[in-house]
Amino acid sequence: MSRNRTLLWQLLFLLLTVGPLASARSAPPINGRIDHIESIRVLRVWGTPQEMGFAHGFLLADDIAAYVNESGSTFFAGDPKKYSHAVAEAAKAFEFPNDARAELVGILDGIKAAKGALPQLTFVGRPLQLDDLILTNAMDAMRAFGCSGFTVWGEAAGPAGLITGRNFDFGLVSRKGMVGQILVRLPTGRHAVASVAPPGYIGSFTGINDAGVCAFMHDGDGPRLSSPAGRYAPLALTLTGLLESTDATQALTLAEKQLKAITPYPFSYMVRIVAPRAADDKSPPARVYRVDANGLSENRAEGAICLTTNHYLPASNANGSGSSATRYRKLTDLVTSPVSDEAAWKALRAVAVDQLENVTLHSVVVYPQARLLEIAFATIGDKLVPAPNNPPIAITFDRLFAK
Numbered sequence: 274m275s276r277n278r279t280l281l282w283q284l285l286f287l288l289l290t291v292g293p294l295a296s297a298r299s300a301p302p303i304n305g306r307i308d309h310i311e312s313i314r315v316l317r318v319w320g321t322p323q324e325m326g327f328a329h330g331f332l333l334a335d336d337i338a339a340y341v342n343e344s345g346s347t348f349f350a351g352d353p354k355k356y357s358h359a360v361a362e363a364a365k366a367f368e369f370p371n372d373a374r375a376e377l378v379g380i381l382d383g384i385k386a387a388k389g390a391l392p393q394l395t396f397v398g399r400p401l402q403l404d405d406l407i408l409t410n411a412m413d414a415m416r417a418f419g420c421s422g423f424t425v426w427g428e429a430a431g432p433a434g435l436i437t438g439r440n441f442d443f444g445l446v447s448r449k450g451m452v453g454q455i456l457v458r459l460p461t462g463r464h465a466v467a468s469v470a471p472p473g474y475i476g477s478f479t480g481i482n483d484a485g486v487c488a489f490m491h492d493g494d495g496p497r498l499s500s501p502a503g504r505y506a507p508l509a510l511t512l513t514g515l516l517e518s519t520d521a522t523q524a525l526t527l528a529e530k531q532l533k534a535i536t537p538y539p540f541s542y543m544v545r546i547v548a549p550r551a552a553d554d555k556s557p558p559a560r561v562y563r564v565d566a567n568g569l570s571e572n573r574a575e576g577a578i579c580l581t582t583n584h585y586l587p588a589s590n591a592n593g594s595g596s597s598a599t600r601y602r603k604l605t606d607l608v609t610s611p612v613s614d615e616a617a618w619k620a621l622r623a624v625a626v627d628q629l630e631n632v633t634l635h636s637v638v639v640y641p642q643a644r645l646l647e648i649a650f651a652t653i654g655d656k657l658v659p660a661p662n663n664p665p666i667a668i669t670f671d672r673l674f675a676k
Contacts, residue, residue, distance in 0.1 A: 301386065304328045311666050312453065313648070319459035319676055322372040326379020327386070329456070329473070334387040337380065337473035338394075341405050343447035344471070346396040353397045363408040368504035370514060376475055377406045410476055411507045413490065414540060418443055418478060419631055420491040421600045421624040422581045423617075424547050424559035429577040429610035435558055437547045438617050438638040439489045440661060441479055445629045445653065447471065452634055452650040452660075457674060463517040465674045469635050469648070476509025482516040483674045485549045485641030486524040493541035494584045494597070495565035506535050508542055508564065515546075521641075524548035525560050532562050533569045541565040543572060545581050549641040580604045582624075600624040614638065614647070618661055625659035633659040644670035 305318035305328025316332060318325040330337060349356040369377070381403050385391050391400040419442025430436045454472065459465045465483040470476065478490040490509060511531055519527045528546045547559045559579045561572035572586040582604070583597035607620040617638045625633040636659075638647045647665040652658040 301327055301382075303331055305332055307332055310668055310672065313650070313666060313668075314454045315457060315673075316454065317457045317459065317676065320461055322376040322460070323379040323382075325458055325460065326376035326381075326475075327383040328379075329376075329475075330380035330383025330385075331387045332383075333472045334384040334392070337384060338392040338401055340447050340472045341401060341409050342394050342396060344409065345394065345405070347444075347446040351396055356397060360404045360408050363411050363414070364404050366504060367407065367411050367414070368506055369407065369410075370506060370510060373410070373475060373510050373513070377403060377410065380406060380473060380475075406473060409473055410510065412474065412476070413478070413508050413542065418490055418492050419583065419596075419626065420489070420581075421604060421621070422489055422491065422545060423604055423608045423612075423620065424545065424574075424579040425577060425608065425610070425612045426550075426558050427577045429612060431611035431613060433640045434642045435547070435549055436612055436617055436638065436640055437487055437489075437545075437559065438621055439479065439545075439636065440621050440625055440633045440659075441469070441635045442626050442631055442633050445632055445634070452653065455648075455673075458513075458517075459674070459676055460517055464519070466513060466516040467646075467673055468513065469637070475513060476507060477512040477516060478509050479635065479637060480512055480516050481639060481646065481673075482519070483670060484520045484524075485639075485644060485670070486516060486519060486521055487545075487547040487639055487641065488512040488516055488528075489545040489547075489581075491543040491545065491581050492583045493543045493563055493565060495541035495563055496567055497541050498537070498539040498566045505539060508535065508538065508540075508544070511535055512544065521548040521550070528560070528562065529569070532564055536564050536568045537566050538564040539566065543581060543583070543585075545579070547639070547641065578608055578610070580608060596626075618647075618665065621661040622659075625661050627657055627659045629657065632657060633661060636660040636665070638665070646670070646673060 304320040304324040308315045318328040345356050422439035424437040426435045456470050457467045467481050468477040469479040477488055480488045515531050542564050544562045550558045561581050563570045582601045603623045621636045634651050636649045646668045649660045649663045649665040651660045
């Protein structure tokens with residue numbers, strides 16, 4: 274064999290062995306996977322914020338691009354100039370926590386790695402960029418969430434000891450991304466958090482951690498800032514940070530501290546935090562905090578039943594008019610002691626909404642002490658069926674938070 278031919282075979286050997294190994298070493302790991310629990314898609318990601326974001330973006334690249342494209346077009350009536358203005362304003366108005374921003378950067382990197390290039394936003398006419406993900410994750414600034422919910426405990430909850438439920442009411446801004454998915458994030462050294470959220474979204478408007486702490490956002494009717502000044506942390510991202518950082522014993526105290534730190538808030542929301550209590554602890558396991566332009570206050574629960582729709586209490590305000598008061602009165606009639614699983618879902622069905630511009634997209638009933646979640650999603654087709662009108666799927670916490 275000639276010397277040149279020998280060198281050629283040596284080069285080929287290097288390309289077939291060393292080359293692939295070098296590529297494998299340089300490729301970022303995919304710290305995530307997609308599972309299915311019956312009809313529900315569960316995206317699991319773990320590691321650092323950057324690693325979780327990269328896996329999120331890599332595994333859901335097409336869906337994230339479709340959701341940003343569809344929701345952005347819907348929110349801004351297909352007007353690219355209005356959308357671009359909102360993107361620029363959101364970048365100035367919102368101060369994302371460092372970990373959250375790193376996770377969004379990771380999502381963008383993961384999308385690029387999966388697709389080879391960043392996908393186009395068709396209605397804007399340019400590639401997806403980080404500021405698009407920032408605007409998407411400031412969703413609570415773009416439109417109010419409707420929502421109805423309840424928490425019962427002690428004898429009112431029967432053998433379960435603690436039951437909490439909620440309807441999430443929102444406009445169908447994207448048929449692609451608003452139903453059928455749970456994101457489970459398992460950050461290194463912190464609590465695992467499951468949130469019901471569209472692709473590319475890391476905030477928690479419906480969130481649960483592995484200690485059984487629940488966080489639910491409800492729109493409020495308190496004062497808003499007509500001209501917001503300064504930079505604000507998106508409320509849903511604050512709740513993700515809370516759920517990552519707390520066990521059940523500290524949840525209510527830490528929630529008050531963290532929510533106070535982001536107020537006065539330019540928008541009006543109520544945040545219902547639910548945390549399991551030790552058997553000998555008789556204090557309420559749920560509080561409804563109010564954040565708005567005036568700061569932080571509270572809708573106080575009466576007895577062992579806490580009801581929440583979208584208006585501020587005292588209870589006398591519940592006798593007013595409008596959808597929020599109507600739903601509140603229905604819950605008052607239906608959430609009575611003791612509450613069974615059947616009664617919980619009956620109450621959620623009674624306050625569901627079924628219009629495309631405002632539909633109950635998902636419903637959950639959580640049994641934190643039993644470590645069990647029941648969840649239902651709306652179905653969107655020839656006929657719109659609100660979430661609680663569909664059969665719920667039961668998921669144990671062990672299955673939900675499995676890595």
